[in-house]
Amino acid sequence: MQRKMNKYTGWLLDMYPHPGRGVALWLLCDDGKRRCLQQEFPVTFYAAGKPHRLRDLWKFLACQPMRIDLAREERKDLFFGSVVVLSASLDAPALLPELFLKLANHFPDLTFYDADLHVALRHAARHGTFPLARCHVAVDEQGFIRDFDILSSKWEFDHEAPPLNILTMETDVDPIHDKPGRIHFRSKRNCITLDLAKAKSNLGLIDYLLNQDDPDLIITSCGDTWLLPLLLSLAEEQHRSLSFNRDPAAQIHYKKERSYFAYNQIIYRGQQFHLAGRLHLDINNTVMYHDYGVDGVFEMARVTSLPIQTAARVSPGTGVSAMQIVKALENEILVPLRKEQIERPKTASQLFREDMGGTVYDPIIGLHEDVAEVDFFSMYPSIMVKFNISPETVNTRSPTADLVADLENMTQEKESGLIPQTLAPLLEKRYKLKQQLTALSRMDCRYKTYKANAAAHKWLLVTCFGYLGYKNARFGRIEAHEAVTAYGREVLLRAKEAAEDLGFRVLHLYVDGMWVKKPGSKKPKDFAPLIEEVQRRTGLPIALDGVYKWVVFLPSRRRKRIAVPNRYFGVFQDGEIKTRGIETRRHDTPAFIRETQMQVLEILAKACDEEDAKKYLPEIRALIRAKQNELRCGRVPPEKLVVHQTVSRTLNKYRAPVPAFSALQQLESAGKTLRPGQTIRLIHTLGLPRAHAWDAPGDFDLRRVNLPRYRRMLDRALETILQPFIDDETFWLNGAKQLAYDLPPSSNWATPAPSLALQT
Amino acid sequence: MNTLPVLRPKEWNLIISPPHTRMLIAIAHIAYHAELTILDCGRQFDSSVVARAARGRHDVIDRIKVQRAFTCYEAVKLIERLPGANAPVIVLDFLSTFQDENVKTQSRRYLLEVSIRHFQRLSHGAGLAVSVDLPSPSPDSILLFERLRAAAPNVSSYESTPQSSGQLRFL
Incomplete structure (x- = not known):
């Protein structure tokens, strides 16, 4: 008897290992419904090494509680050609990470292949899937996919945009800077502001919003690092659930924060909350979000085949690695856990060349x-x-x-x-x-x-x-x-x-x-x-x-x-x-100096050549005078004097009381600990400590701003771009530098205007 | 370490010293007399410094064979594959790659034990010197450092150069 099949066409929204068997796939169907489908998807990993150790591994795997199909096979290693391996296949990809953890501890001497690959990459290699791919599926009565067709290619560049329901959640204040008071929810249907002080009593309303809007994509600001952890812990205290996950059977996938050293710099990745059946993007934890936005995240996911929530939070290097893995799997090449090649011996002069x-x-x-x-x-x-x-x-x-x-x-x-x-x-x-x-x-x-x-x-x-x-x-x-x-x-x-x-x-x-x-x-x-x-x-x-x-x-x-x-x-x-x-490109240049340099450049840009530029010098001079006066008279908003620096080490590893150290100390005493790789915001101040942490609690006394230092920074930035147009003798900045050390008239600083109060 | 690192045939020596060009100069001095194998685990081998110390003599520079390791797995693989040859071996900044927090502590310990076994094998040759820097304050680093120190038959320590006074001026 032929089985009755349901057929659906739509966009592939999300994919993750099903807790039982195979994988779960979320389809945003053309009829507007979001369907969770299941697919049989056995995954195989391989091990190579000494024959007696492979026998030990065979015995070990045979004793495991889950069903594992074992076989001796010959597979292709990219560098060594054909190698004899022990292959192990599991029906439940969800069990592989835990099993592999055990194996890595028990068999550190064996070489494992295809053992730690994301299920989405395996699926991409086998079925040609990618996030937001147009698919056509035939599904049996139990919801299992029996036939799978991909209708689009990741290499097309005019993709049909999926009709995503989007919910944005953001706080009124940056939580790193100050305690937020409200959360704003915006979707196609609703635009609601909730008081955070009454968050506990509002949990029901938040859950109602999530269920009513049923968003495909939740875009948050500090959702990974602050908002979701807060809401989820409040919900736990109240013994109630929040429907962040669309799949009620799945767990929210949590990843710890970490700092690591790569490309000669410390990089920080905040903790992550990946949802099941919906997508969560935290704009503050999305790599390159300010460069390419949500569209770029989707494209990154498409070409790398990584799930959208992962593609948003990993470096482009991990994206490249994912592309290589998919290609290797397609070519039936074994994927090692790590690089296996060592450098060939060279003489010192060869190395030099x-x-x-x-x-x-x-x-x-x-x-x-x-x-x-x-x-x-x-x-x-x-x-x-x-x-x-x-x-x-x-x-x-x-x-x-x-x-x-x-x-x-x-x-x-x-x-x-x-x-x-x-x-x-x-x-x-x-x-x-x-x-x-x-x-x-x-x-x-x-x-x-x-x-x-x-x-x-x-x-x-x-x-x-x-x-x-x-x-x-x-x-x-x-x-x-x-x-x-x-x-x-x-x-x-x-x-x-x-x-x-x-x-x-x-x-x-x-x-x-x-x-x-x-x-x-x-x-x-x-x-x-x-x-x-x-x-x-x-x-x-x-x-x-x-x-x-x-x-x-x-x-x-x-x-x-x-x-x-x-x-x-x-x-x-x-x-x-x-x-x-130059200064406009440096991330540690305060906004005031960056903007001033850019304004001068915009005036210069009107000039056709060097001679013509001289025509604009009076205009530039007037602008500089105005900016110098703004700084001297305290009319520059303090947020425009904030310097962003990357924390390079933990507090106890600083050897000198540099401004970043002083600012870190202030944050530490306020209970805000920054990890290496995170950005610290500070204002240079007079006397000791030499900096004020912008995100430290309390108001900042504006009279403490180290005006001479900012003036020197401004002069330096202007000198960079004006030097080529002006002779040294006539360079008015030289004569004006003395002004930098004048103290501002005290009346201007006695009572800071309300607009200058510490705000984000 | 003003002239040569400790290199005696039939034994291996642990040199505890911060990375320093003096080590590279000493390597060039050894290369005047013999072939030498360098395993650089901490990107310490600056060929221009060595070339200057060898006064640009190609015959001297070409006696030095270099291989670099960028992970602890690569470091161990290089050591495993080294034949117990006649040329002395110097391993530079050996524990540097073991600071990698992406590698589990258990794996790092296992790899260190494998390395120590191979150091013992290599020590039967023309001499082996393994240089390491003082460990960072993390318990893992200290544990690995202490294990290596305990396994080494000879240990030589060299003090770091004094901190520049410029750092202290701010205090």
Whole structure:
């Protein structure tokens, strides 16, 4: 007898291991209903090692309470080819993490493969799924999926937007700064503000809102770190439940906060609350949220195949790793727990030659007019794809140094390595998207989404190079990392030669970019022959970033004759200002100084050339005087003087009472402990302690602001951008510096205006 | 450590010292006379310092074979694969990769025990020196450090250079 099947079409919203068997999938169906479906989904992991230890493992697994199918198999390791492994399959993916924990403790000498992979990645490799994919499913009467079709591709760039119900929850005050008093709930149907003092009695209303709105996506501000933990603990005290999870049988998945060291900096990740059947995004705990927003998060999830809530909270490096895992699973390549390759032995002189980065030619200091900036399109990923650089392809034919000189591929075989296979579709998608974006009007409704998607791609592609040499990359190899930079250096040198052969003067080279000028070349079309020639000589795509009306390459602050790479500012012919390495780009610059520097730049941007700029100096001078007076008279709102610094260590590890230490101490005594990697906000103050923690409780006495210090910072920022336009002798800032040490008239500081009270 | 680190054939030596260029200069001095294998576990091997100490002599620099480890797993794998050869071996900043909090304490202890077994094997060759920095205050680091110190037949300690007075001026 044929079973009766229900058929549904919709968007794949969420996927997680079912507590019983297989996986649970949430479908946002075309009929508007949200359905939780189940699918049989056995998962397999493998172990390799000495035969007697594999026998021990077999016995150990055979004694486990759950059903595990064991077999001896031959599988493909990316580096060693075919290897004999013990394979173990479980019907319940939910049980694998706990089982693997036991195995890692009992069998540390065995090599495990495919053991710690997210179920969504396995599903992506087997069925081609990805978050928000359009799917068509056939479901039996018990709710089990019997047939699964994916109707869209993650590599399309016009995705049909799912009709998500969105609920936003935010507090009136940043909880790190002060105790919030209210929570605002906003959805399509409701806009409600609740008093937090009466939160206990309002729990029923919150639960009602969650049930009535039944949101697909909950967007919170500090939801991970403050709001959800608070509401859930209040609910627990009251012995009642809050319907944050759509799936009542599933638990809210909680992840602890942590700080870790990567790429030479301390990174902090706050605790996380992942919901089942709904999506929760905390905008303060979403990586790059301010760069690409929700659209970018969705795109990140699509291309990496990671669940949306995970993709939002992990680094782009983890995203790249997920893409590599999916590709390896698709190719039936074993996925190790960690990188298995060690560096091959080198002599010290080989290391000296090979362990290098990109090419940098120091800029020619000063102001230059009609300068073109040409950049290679995603240079390092393009090199990986074009020259087939992958951990398994390096050193398989000739020494890298021999191949680089002739720009030859790593392997003669047509088959691409794992990394080029992973990156090629992403590069293609980004390339098409960038082309669309240049043709699209900024008013077009697709522009914002395309821009966000392009930003998500950019972060993935930027990270993929570093990930080749990253210590925790599963498919990394330091030689592959070195090969990429070797090709990069050769390619940029060829570009420089091409420019010089065509009569251009090269002003600056920086890894993947080149700044050139030639008398008579002013319009973009004048640089087209150069672009073509560079593409011909290197085989890599290159594009004109723009032609500057003028650009200033800055010298070192201490030694004016020494150039500093990648420290410049300039104005494109369309009026767009570009800055690198100056105060406007630094995250520890107070807003007041950043804004003032930008306002001066905006005035300068009106100038066509160096001579024309002098016309605007009186306007600039008036602005600076006004800003100096604002600062001196205490009219700058204190929040604009706040400096953001990353906490680099715990309090007891500071050796000197630097401002960050003093601010941390104040927060600590107020019961607010910051972990390394978190951002501390402070205001520089006179006397000791030398800083006031912005998030410390109580009002801040504005008379304590260290005005001379802020004045020095302002002067420095202005000097950076004005020095090239003004002679030293006539530089009015020099004469005006004495003013910085004048104390403000006391009447201005006696009673701070209410608007200056400590607020966020 | 003003001239050479302790390197005696048929035994292994633990050198407790903060990372310092003097160690690299000493490596160059050894390379004047013999081939040398360096396992760099803490990104301490600066080839330009060594090249300067060897006065740019290629024959000297090429006698030094270097391999770097970026995780404790890689460090152990490098040590496991080293043949008990005639060339002396220097392991730089060995415990640096064991500070990785992503690796469980139990795994780190297991890997340390494996390493110690291999240090004993390698000590039968031309000499082995293992350098480590003083541990960070975390209990795990201290435990690993103490275990390594207890296993080493010879231990030499070198004091760190005094803190720059610039740090103290603020106090």
